[in-house]
Amino acid sequence: MMNTLAVVGLLWGDEGKGKVVDLISKKADVVVRYQGGTNAGHTVYYKGKPLPLHLIPSGIFNKKSKCVIGNGCVIDLRSLYEEILNLKKEGIDVKGRLFISKRAHVTFPYHIEEDKKTEKIKGLGKLGTTSRGVGPTYTDKYARTGIRIADLLYPEGLEALVENNLKTKKVMDDEINIPSILEEYRTIVSELREYFTDTVFFLNNEIDKGKRVLFEGAQGCLLDIDFGTYPYVTSSNPTVGGICTGTGVPSSKIKRVIGVAKAYSTRVGVGPFPTEFDKGFQEQFRENAHEFGATTGRPRSCGWFDAVGIRYACMVNGVSSIAITKIDCLSGIETIKVCIDYKTKEGKQIQSFPSYSNELSKVVPTYEEFKGWEEDIRGINKIEDLPSEARDYLKGLEEILNVDFVIISTGPDRDATIVKEKIW
Numbered sequence: 056m057m058n059t060l061a062v063v064g065l066l067w068g069d070e071g072k073g074k075v076v077d078l079i080s081k082k083a084d085v086v087v088r089y090q091g092g093t094n095a096g097h098t099v100y101y102k103g104k105p106l107p108l109h110l111i112p113s114g115i116f117n118k119k120s121k122c123v124i125g126n127g128c129v130i131d132l133r134s135l136y137e138e139i140l141n142l143k144k145e146g147i148d149v150k151g152r153l154f155i156s157k158r159a160h161v162t163f164p165y166h167i168e169e170d171k172k173t174e175k176i177k178g179l180g181k182l183g184t185t186s187r188g189v190g191p192t193y194t195d196k197y198a199r200t201g202i203r204i205a206d207l208l209y210p211e212g213l214e215a216l217v218e219n220n221l222k223t224k225k226v227m228d229d230e231i232n233i234p235s236i237l238e239e240y241r242t243i244v245s246e247l248r249e250y251f252t253d254t255v256f257f258l259n260n261e262i263d264k265g266k267r268v269l270f271e272g273a274q275g276c277l278l279d280i281d282f283g284t285y286p287y288v289t290s291s292n293p294t295v296g297g298i299c300t301g302t303g304v305p306s307s308k309i310k311r312v313i314g315v316a317k318a319y320s321t322r323v324g325v326g327p328f329p330t331e332f333d334k335g336f337q338e339q340f341r342e343n344a345h346e347f348g349a350t351t352g353r354p355r356s357c358g359w360f361d362a363v364g365i366r367y368a369c370m371v372n373g374v375s376s377i378a379i380t381k382i383d384c385l386s387g388i389e390t391i392k393v394c395i396d397y398k399t400k401e402g403k404q405i406q407s408f409p410s411y412s413n414e415l416s417k418v419v420p421t422y423e424e425f426k427g428w429e430e431d432i433r434g435i436n437k438i439e440d441l442p443s444e445a446r447d448y449l450k451g452l453e454e455i456l457n458v459d460f461v462i463i464s465t466g467p468d469r470d471a472t473i474v475k476e477k478i479w
């Protein structure tokens with residue numbers, strides 16, 4: 056039974072997963088986040104208005120879907136609470152529809168401070184994190200000094216746990232007012248208590264009952280702590296393996312994986328980016344394509360489509376088809392390039408995606424060129440209405456990658472989408 060589906064980002068995040076999930080989740084019974092925290096930033100257009108979501112799955116906009124925040128996520132309770140209140144303001148009630156894992160780790164305000172203070176990697180300089188405390192929360196999880204949602208439900212030992220957690224932090228020299236943090240968290244917990252549950256049982260039961268379950272990845276493959284451009288990565292596993300560890304759903308139950316990629320590439324933060332545009336063109340392109348971070352507002356670096364990175368991501372994720380986004384942003388470019396392989400400076404072919412960031416930063420991309428188009432294609436929702444050059448570009452990419460495009464997005468609105476095949 057094809058009742059489970061994962062949507063994952065194929066490069067450095069910001070591929071437009073939010074819109075793809077929003078579309079697919081219309082028919083989903085359950086939508087699940089399995090990793091990351093408030094570092095993610097999906098912007099979904101709800102009733103024509105941009106609504107950024109950081110932790111709650113974008114499926115929340117579909118009133119029939121239930122939403123899960125799995126054990127693999129890290130939860131900034133303040134921010135989550137604010138998100139819930141903002142949704143309420145828009146008339147979206149999460150009551151009875153939101154399930155939060157008691158096993159998930161909690162981001163405290165001091166994790167955010169720590170994130171800012173440890174932003175520099177010795178000898179490498181800035182990392183460019185989103186400063187949401189995500190890295191330090193995962194650090195504590197693996198050091199076994201972290202605090203989980205379940206701990207918040209048993210307040211007796213909580214203060215001692217937080218004290219112990221803080222003792223392990225070398226950079227935190229400021230006085231931290233633990234009672235005041237706990238007081239605030241107690242209030243939030245009392246508001247959110249009904250949402251905390253054992254999501255492992257809930258999810259496996261839903262899948263076994265034949266319900267449609269959609270796993271929504273945050274960030275992307277090249278930000279994966281294991282498979283990404285380390286150390287310029289996030290602290291979790293956005294790749295499909297993260298679904299198993301981040302939800303308790305075994306791999307045998309994940310039936311289909313849709314990878315999401317833009318028709319070009321972007322990245323925020325720091326780290327190697329082989330196909331990055333030249334400076335002048337990049338600035339103009341960024342303005343036209345509105346390439347600024349949803350979470351931090353930072354300008355994103357932009358570049359050509361990188362088939363080497365995407366092929367690698369398809370392999371790691373077992374991608375069955377791709378959703379390609381923002382093709383409308385390529386209108387007006389005379390010649391569009393696609394990176395088809397990497398070479399060394401000396402012209403030697405590089406066979407696989409480099410595992411060492413230093414090596415990746417030195418590769419020389421080989422480009423294939425495609426003729427561009429002048430027409431504004433925003434909003435087109437039939438493949439035959441695209442200019443022939445845009446169709447040739449998409450067909451060329453499919454051939455280079457040897458994967459079919461199932462969804463083509465031509466603008467931020469729900470309707471600005473070409474759906475080539477029924478998803479569920």
Ligand code: IMP
Pocket residue numbers: 067068069094095096182183184185186187189190273274278287288289290323324325
């Ligand atoms: P952190 O996840 O905040 O620790 O940041 C680590 C790296 O991941 C930085 O380069 C961030 O810019 C990047 N990053 C984290 N979340 C996202 C996202 O949702 N989209 C794009 N980049 C992200």
